[in-house]
Amino acid sequence: MATAIELHELSKSYGSRRGLAGLSLQVRTGEVFGYLGPNGAGKSTTIRLLLDLIRPTGGSARVLGMDPRANAVDLHRRIGYLAGDFVVDGRQRVGECLTFLGHLRGGVPSTRIQDLAERLVLDLDARIRSLSKGNRQKVGLIQAFMHHPDLLILDEPTSGLDPLVQQTFLELVREARGIGQTVFMSSHIMSEVEAVADRVAIIRAGELVTLSTVAELRARSLLQVQITFAGPIDPTRLRGEFASLPGVSELDVASAAGGAVLTCRLNGSPDPLVKAAAGYTVTGLRADNQDLEDLFHSYYNAEEPVHVAR
Numbered sequence: 001m002a003t004a005i006e007l008h009e010l011s012k013s014y015g016s017r018r019g020l021a022g023l024s025l026q027v028r029t030g031e032v033f034g035y036l037g038p039n040g041a042g043k044s045t046t047i048r049l050l051l052d053l054i055r056p057t058g059g060s061a062r063v064l065g066m067d068p069r070a071n072a073v074d075l076h077r078r079i080g081y082l083a084g085d086f087v088v089d090g091r092q093r094v095g096e097c098l099t100f101l102g103h104l105r106g107g108v109p110s111t112r113i114q115d116l117a118e119r120l121v122l123d124l125d126a127r128i129r130s131l132s133k134g135n136r137q138k139v140g141l142i143q144a145f146m147h148h149p150d151l152l153i154l155d156e157p158t159s160g161l162d163p164l165v166q167q168t169f170l171e172l173v174r175e176a177r178g179i180g181q182t183v184f185m186s187s188h189i190m191s192e193v194e195a196v197a198d199r200v201a202i203i204r205a206g207e208l209v210t211l212s213t214v215a216e217l218r219a220r221s222l223l224q225v226q227i228t229f230a231g232p233i234d235p236t237r238l239r240g241e242f243a244s245l246p247g248v249s250e251l252d253v254a255s256a257a258g259g260a261v262l263t264c265r266l267n268g269s270p271d272p273l274v275k276a277a278a279g280y281t282v283t284g285l286r287a288d289n290q291d292l293e294d295l296f297h298s299y300y301n302a303e304e305p306v307h308v309a310r
């Protein structure tokens, strides 16, 4: 099966509130799919619909080739799910809780639980109620990964984890992909998913804004350019000449040490800018890719959906 998740015009209204508005997308088997959006965008709503924890008001979803409404029991066995608000009985010890959950999933070797707990630095003897938020999140991660499910559905999996544990989590995701598991993970922070995701979807107000590979997104991001020119040079003339070049925006020219420093953003081919600069003596040149996080914020804040590919 080439498609692990398929959404077709999926909608969910909560009374007059819009949770999800006609969302269509496909997650391929074996890929790591990042599902991004600001708070309230509809990420948890989508995930709850996939698991049949809530019912759609329109459209349809297929998960591992099945209808979540008709095959919830079969499906849940093949899915590892980490809820955004993961809660378990606080009186239990971590090890007891994970063994119990393992039994519900057809049995998980204790060595597998021990290995995951060691890697995530989690004490299996601790009582769950005594754990910090981050350590509870580790319990949630272990129960999602431990039975090697075909599909991992993780709602804000890195929430509360310190940077070192986040790295271990990313390793677990890579290993899962390595053995053919599919990972669907939500986040509201791009940097958490860009290191592992094959593709990312960005949603806003229940709608798909963009769907693309991380590499394509990077290529689409603007360049922040700084060119230093040797003097004597007329900054006003420089400004007039460069401001009209294709793809140039946010241009600024400042006088410096007898010469001038030009800064601008560049969208598209650098060729016209480079050719214009070649008419002068260039003593310095910098071009940095816009931070992907900034790019995401521009998608979140855009008036209209920006781009939807594949």
Ligand SMILES: Nc1ncnc2c1ncn2[C@@H]1O[C@H](COP(=O)(O)OP(=O)(O)OP(=O)(O)O)[C@@H](O)[C@H]1O
Residues within 6 Å of the ligand: 014, 017, 018, 019, 020, 037, 038, 039, 040, 041, 042, 043, 044, 045, 046, 084, 188
């Ligand atoms: N049970 C509910 N009753 C009413 N409105 C709801 C309910 N659940 C979600 N919503 C609304 O649906 C929209 C999408 O919420 P959802 O929780 O899916 O977003 P999210 O992207 O997961 O955000 P967050 O990161 O804050 O969890 C929001 O406007 C939210 O207020």
